[in-house]
Amino acid sequence: MSEPNQEIIIVGGGAGGAELAVRLARAGCGPLRLIDQAASHVWKPRLHELAAGASKGELGEIPYQDIAERWGFVFEQGALADIDAEAKTICLDDDSTHDYRLLVLAVGGVTPDLGVEGVKEHAVMLDRYPDAPALYQRFTAALDKAAAQPPRPARVAIVGSGLTGVELAGYLASNPEVVASPDSGLPQTLEIHLIEASSTFMPVIDDDRTREDVRSRLADLGIRIHTGQKIAQVQADGVKTESGDRFDADMTVWAAGRVGPPLASRIDALATNDAQQWLIRDTLQSRDYDDIFAIGDCSACPQAEWPATAQVASQQAEHLSEQITAYLDGRAPTAFSFGDKGMLMSFGNGGDLGLVVGPTNDYVRISGHVSHAAYRGLQRQHQWVLLGTKTTLEGAVGDVVDALS
Template sequence: MSAQHEAGVTTTHRVVILGAGYAGLSAAIQLASRAKRSENVQVTLVNAQEHFTERLRLHMTATGQELAELSIPELLEGTGARFVRGWVTAVDADAKTVRIDDEHVLPYDTLVYGLGGMADTAAVPGVEDHAYALNSAQDAEALADRLARLARLGRGTVVVAGSGLTGIESAAEIGERHPELDVVLLGRREPGAAMNPKARAYLRSALERLGVRVRSGVEVAKVLPGAVELAGGESVPADVVLWTSGTRMSPLAAAAGLTVDEHGRVVTDATLRSVSHPEVYAVGDAAAIRQGYGVMHGTCQGGMPTGVHAAMSIVRALKGKQPKPFRFGYYHTPVSLGRHDAVVQFTHPDDSPRRVHLTGRVAARYKETVTASPWPTWGRMKKMPASGAFWPRGGRFTRAGAAR
């Protein structure tokens, strides 16, 4: 515990949180709201942009739909946390400092590492030069502008590379907003491969209805200025390529000497502490968090609870208590198929599909509720008493937060 009296002097425990995604913001709001009555804890949230990126809605931004601008300082208002805008350029885990924009240094006593992943545009030749990605609102806006110019011509082919959830939602959104364009979804696996057969069939029929051509079992070998080259040599014409296949992590954790896995994620213990540096917590998709069913995959569904749990663990540690293990189970996989259609696959805690699923407008409303859920969630965090509990119940997360 850093905040203590020594020779009559009270020191402040400095908690620095890197990354204001769903996990980082949850950690900052939860921790600062609990600690705001204490003069001995200072919470600082660092992020490259002042506006919060709604990653769950980037496929909407990419088709020219306007979203509300969400200010991170406003989201933190009333919590006591301070916001620092800047790029994290280095972490010194031995000196316990963070370098911002290669100019400023922030010391910390406890670090919450939440610098998540981005589309892996370096894995395949030509992607960085000739493809779009959805790593930020700026990326999505650039794609929206290109699609609008192509749509004005009344024709063109858009190739979405990657048949995961981001690829599915993006292809569907583009197909609905720009019916004059030919949309091709390419991927190694069938879209919705992890869903039950009925949910998967509904998803496939919805893509067909939207005019999206699906090609499964293919692998992109190269992206060219006007085409995508598949493994085996076939060329698929493309006026626009959206890359959604694979993610890569920031190299900062590994460079700092933190133990990372083969994907660059910080390896944590059961309480979300780094196994090599216990004063560092890792959250969201920046962390390799092992549960009984395996390592969690990065989603908002799991990211927010990790941020909350890290905050709770820090509070317990500052009180001289032992942090509790993090336990999490998945609950659902909601996938939008344009603005008025969706499929929601309910899952077992290990993310395997249940028989139950939703489709159509009911599923679309469900998906929209899930997408909008961070705002009321963070609002409740701000208002709770310092001794109150939000998600955690004895270290286990309940379904009230889309988690179990």
């Protein structure tokens, strides 16, 4: 048992927290405890693939205990319930408590229901690992229901044309049990409506050509895109828009943005913004306490607009691993600055597309095998941090074989 207040505690082992734990352990920083509510780590940017029927193995699920044993830190499965920042103690949902010397919050975010009636009751979301198999179960149930006599296409409404919405739409339409292409000559078994409140499709992307490219890839998969349609109500069998339109749906997926965790607004010790994210300084320290840091989707720095992406969480983890060492030596942490490397998207049979930042800081468009390799490469890079070179190389060889077959 460690001395009181000696442990560095990281809560949340996702894209940011898991990388931070390993980087700190490798730097000999400790004693270190990683706490996550789940038993296994998964690379969330590919969660939509699992939700559309990919096998769990394809996503490279890694038990936290294995990572902890490999690098020599403590893993504990548990959910953060409260923080007493004055006493430097956290409380988990089983009422156990831990003293900390330094606390890092990395618990990610959730999709907001935006106060829309019926979302919680009838829609599915893709926030956590267990949501993905649950979504797939709902999807196959919808297909089965629609195939019953008289057969008709299964109808899916996806609300929100951010990365989650568009990639999920592409992968659902590519599921082998589905014939969604209008050109295939076969009867369509799936009808996907992708519904966006903004008048612009994929409003988060600042590039008309890319938006058009994504739109036409999804259209080729038979996906119907509707913009300027704000949802007023989600019902058991469809969605109603503010303008009075209705889309029938056997399953509604709610993918309307990202906010911080509900937990953040329940913890009195730390200030949050309107999107229930913990307010941090550019050093990634909480606004209120020097010895509490927050990274990734659960945090926001008012002086900077960092997007809620794995790319940001990972860069913050790398920065923080150096700053924590300095902080524990009595030096002041330095400011984090985000280096945008672009974005990569994958649409199943609709192919891959990427915008990467080139040498002159302009976006360079990539597609096809190059983009697919880069998309997989992001996960490999993450695995390399968590598992080291040998295991990552073995996986990368598998990717090359996949790409060539």
